[in-house]
Amino acid sequence: MAKDAYVAAGDREVRISSPDRVIYEATDRTPAITKLDVCEFFATVGAGLMRALGERPTALERWPSGVREGYRLATSTTQKDAEAFYQKRVPKGAPDYLETVTVTFPSGRTADEVCPTEAAVPVWCAQMGTLTFHPWPVRRADVDRPDELRIDLDPQPGTGFADARRVAAVADELLRELGIVGYPKTSGNRGIHIYVRIRPEWSFEEVRHAAIGFGRELERRDGGVTTAWWKEERGQRIFVDYNQNNRDRTIASAYSLRPRPGAPVSTPLTWAELAELDDPRGLNIVTVPDRLADADPWAGIDEVAHELTPLLRLWEELPGGELNFPPDYPKMPGEPPRVQPSKKVAGHWDDDGNRIER
The missing domain is CATH 3.30.70.3300 (Alpha-Beta Plaits)
Known part of the structure; x- marks a missing residue:
């Protein structure tokens, strides 16, 4: 078994266990990608990634066993047979430099979520199997007002x-x-x-x-x-x-990996680049770091x-x-009936979208 490795991220070195574990199998575009490769990728794109995550409540999409054909992502907390899952609350064993922020869900329940404040945080999350980061569209200074x-x-x-x-x-x-x-x-x-x-x-x-x-x-x-x-x-x-x-x-953040063959990256572009792009699969863990050697297309996003x-x-x-x-939301004012149009019987609903009990 390979010894632990260490990845430099900001002013810290993050310990990586099982660094040789294959997370993505080789494809015709990319070699096999190890856990260490994933962690080093997030360190390399750290500035752009922190521009997307910094000070934001962030849920983690964790694939601890890697990405394989047939592997599934759990869509609820009751689904126990999936290989991957969303982590909305701070994982156990978090380092002391990992900060949190409290958010309120539509149900009224609250949770303390990861709040990245430095580049070592997403690298540690990758050590825990995270491939995709799902930040809220708010900063922790005001978690009820999107920016x-x-x-x-x-x-x-x-x-x-x-x-x-x-x-x-x-x-x-x-x-x-x-x-x-x-x-x-x-x-x-x-x-x-x-x-x-x-x-x-x-x-x-x-x-x-x-x-x-x-x-x-x-x-x-x-x-x-x-x-x-x-x-x-x-x-x-x-x-x-x-x-x-x-x-x-939430949406997968800029510079998140996606759990698909070839380790594709959710990649920031200029409008001119987008107009010329035919196949987004070419933007992956191997190719994206070279793009940042010149400039990050989103470097000015916080200016206005x-x-x-x-x-x-x-x-x-x-x-x-x-x-x-969404169906897990409480019924909202003025919302249309929550029934497929092909199954709707008009007489069963009032003008405000509430079901008429008979």
Whole structure:
């Protein structure tokens, strides 16, 4: 068995046990990737990663046995037979330099989550099997006021990365018209994420409404876009997942690894780079560190925090009203019925979306 290794991260050295454990098997694009490789990757991209995670409550997506075909990620705390899981509370054995922040879930329950404040923290999380970091869109100074709007362009069956890239260009044009600068990144799969720094002056609900308004304007400009919550209504279009802006809804951070063959990375890009990108799989644990030797495309993301008002105006002016929340949320004011449209019987629901008991 290989001896422990040590990875320098900031002013610390983080001990790595089982450094030779293979986390990603070799592919035609990449060699076998070990646990030590993963930890060294997060140390190498530390500045960009901390720009995404710093001072944010962060859930961990842990794959302690690595990534293999057939391995599954648990989607609930009751699922015990999966090989990977989400860690929302601070793992046991955390080092004394790891700081925390308390967050409140939609249920009203609270938890202390990891709050990265230095580059050694994500490396230690990788030592614990973390591949993907899921930061909240808030800083610990105010965990109820987001400072990020996240536009998630999610390809539906029959669409792909090229469709998401086309819609992203429309989104960039719209943001610029509104005087807003967006920062794109690959999702690590077929999707594209666009981040906008905003002033922490609005609630989660208001930021979600801004995302809906933005999505509806994209629908108006491009027939290949949808904000339909129900999959049966989306068709072969790019879904703007507005609910990713809800409390306790997170997206894989910039410079996170994704649990897919070839160790793809959710990679920040310039808009010009995105326009030229055909295959996001080329952005992986092997290739991404070289990109940072020149510059991080998101280096200036914190320089300007935008007003949300122009997007809230779209929410107010465009027709459509409230949309569905995720199923684990309590029933929200004005929300449509939580039943698939194909199964809805109109007479069973009142005008406010509440079921009429008979």
